[in-house]
Amino acid sequence: MLQLQKLTKRYPTGDLALNAVDLEIPKGQVLALIGPSGAGKSTLIRSINRLVEPTSGSAILDGVNLTELSSGALRRARRRMGMIFQEYALVERLSVMENVLSGQLGYVGFWRSFLRKFPQPAIDEAFRLLERVGLDQMADKRADELSGGQRQRVGIARALIQDPQLLLVDEPTASLDPKTSRQIMRLICELCAERGLSAIINIHDVALAKMFVPRVIGLKLGEIVFDGGPDDLTPEVLTDIYGEEDWEATIAKIDDDDDSDPV
Amino acid sequence: MSTAVTSPGRKWKRPPSISNPALRWALIIGALIYLVAAFATxxxxxSRVYEGLERGKKFILAFSNPNFVERWDDIYDGMLESIIMAFSSTVVGVIISIPIGLGAARNIAPLPVYLVCRSIIALSRALHEIIVAILLVAIFGFGPLAGFLTLAFATIGFLSKLLAEDIEDSDKSQAEAIKATGSSWLQWINYGIQPQVMPRLIGLSIYRLDINFRESAILGLVGAGGIGATLNTAFDRYEFDTAAAIIIIIIAIVMTLEYSSGLIRARLQ
Incomplete structure (x- = not known):
């Protein structure tokens, strides 16, 4: 469904962040992208929806080459790619509902969005999603009144109301405590399964990645150095990706405590 | 203290910000010599100061006995004109400042637009209100129209610059998230940027209203209308009691504006 062909990004400073990355993601697959800081994980997902403009290569979503789109066509294509951010990236002075509805901006005209008169089906869907992530009572709270886990749930609802085919997820748990991290990862993976979405999840936490995803990509200096299942991530592979470290000690099994209660 | 100190008694001093001692002392001594020389000039x-003290005393004493009554009609007309000038120039100035401020923010505007908008701001800031007022009085004649145009022009330089800087300081990730939804440029500004800069925009607009009101008292001196004209006439006639009344009213209005802007900003945060 998504194919990256020789996708390359060189920043004006001369840093080669992505070096001819080839990757194919079938419909409905959730994959984790791991790698050290500076490996190009963020650049990779931002090059797909062109928040970062790739230097060369192509990213093809359902037969459409995203890298060649004009700005209008790019906006329409972005509607099909929901994005979830590390620091949640909610607009802090807007309400929870406005943040969720902002996911509909690609579908409504300027005046409707300016006057906050969204179509009723969009509002229904927003409430449904807020209920699904357990925040339907919070619709009129301001985004900066919420806790970290709650904010990330709003971020997830905002991405899903776009009705995307693909989720681009950038370090969804890096600002969260370990328990909330697992709840958020579980929620993302469940929602992808419910809706048949593909997802690319950038993640630092290798143990967490192994717990939830069927496929892991290792990125190092802008190149893919590993592509396999979570069980293939041996200490040797991790050393190859990250450098020398005692991997048995750092990714020791953590007890999965009862974390079904909402955050 | 359980850990051993590697070298006990080791001295520490904050390193000076200019490390070359010769340069450092040359700068300090040079600055002192200049200061002394400047005062000497x-x-x-x-004897003129002694004579002037008498006039100063009269002026100060007039504050204990301000005369609101004698020239009340002139004061009322002047005040009303100043308030209208200040308010209308602020509204017009703010409305024009918003697009220029957006254009002058490097993170959202393309380079040519940025340069044009920055030039407008630079021009507006380079020319002092008085100079602009003299020019506009020459074009439009005496009266509040010249004052209104002057203040609106000055507001553009002030507000666009500060708005642009606030936009440049805004959180990139919030704007990025809105862009990623497939929003249009206007929606992106409305959802991703505007909520971040709105409290400051409103605070600055009220502050500018306050400045414009005070400036309108000065612009009268060059014939651009407002309470300044009345104040100038009062001084010319040595009517310090009327002048005192005018200044007291100006102070009261500025303080009211200051207090209400504080209230509004506290509510907006």
């Missing part, structure tokens, strides 16, 4: 005519 101030030429004070003490």
């Amino acid at each position: 101030i030429d004070v005519n003490w």
Whole structure:
């Protein structure tokens, strides 16, 4: 469904962040992208929806080459790619509902969005999603009144109301405590399964990645150095990706405590 | 203290910000010499100051006995004109400042637009209100129209610059998230940027209203209308009691504006 062909990004400073990355993601697959800081994980997902403009290569979503789109066509294509951010990236002075509805901006005209008169089906869907992530009572709270886990749930609802085919997820748990991290990862993976979405999840936490995803990509200096299942991530592979470290000690099994209660 | 100190008694001093001692002392001594020399050039005519003290005293004493009544009609007309000038120039100035401020923010505007908008701001800031007022009085004649145009022009330089800087300081990730939804440029500004800068925009607009009101008292001196004209006339006639009344009203209005802007900003945060 998504194919990256020789996708390359060189920043004006001369840093080669992505070096001819080839990757194919079938419909409905959730994959984790791991790698050290500076490996190009963020650049990779931002090059797909062109928040970062790739230097060369192509990213093809359902037969459409995203890298060649004009700005209008790019906006329409972005509607099909929901994005979830590390620091949640909610607009802090807007309400929870406005943040969720902002996911509909690609579908409504300027005046409707300016006057906050969204179509009723969009509002229904927003409430449904807020209920699904357990925040339907919070619709009129301001985004900066919420806790970290709650904010990330709003971020997830905002991405899903776009009705995307693909989720681009950038370090969804890096600002969260370990328990909330697992709840958020579980929620993302469940929602992808419910809706048949593909997802690319950038993640630092290798143990967490192994717990939830069927496929892991290792990125190092802008190149893919590993592509396999979570069980293939041996200490040797991790050393190859990250450098020398005692991997048995750092990714020791953590007890999965009862974390079904909402955050 | 359980850990051993590697070298006990080792001295520490904050490193000086200019590390070359010769340069450091040359700068300090040079600045002192300049200061002394500068003071030496101030030429004070003490007998003139002595005479002037009497007039100053009269002026100060007039504050204990301000005369609101004698020229009340002139004061009322001048005040009303100043308030209208200040308010209308602020509204017009703010409306024009918003697009220029957006254009002058490097993170959202393309380079040519940025340069044009920055030039407009630079022009507006380079010319002092008085100079603009003299020019506009020459074009439009005496009266509040010249004052209104002057203040609106000055507001553009002030507000666009500060708005642009606030936009440049805004959180990139919030704007990025809105862009990623497939929003249009206007929606992106409305959802991703505007909520971040709105409290500051409103605070600055009220502050500018306050400045414009005070400036309108000065612009009268060059014939651009407002309370300044009334104040100038009062001084010319040595009617210090009327002048005192005018100044007291100006202070009261500025303080009211200051207090209400504080209230509004506290509510907006």
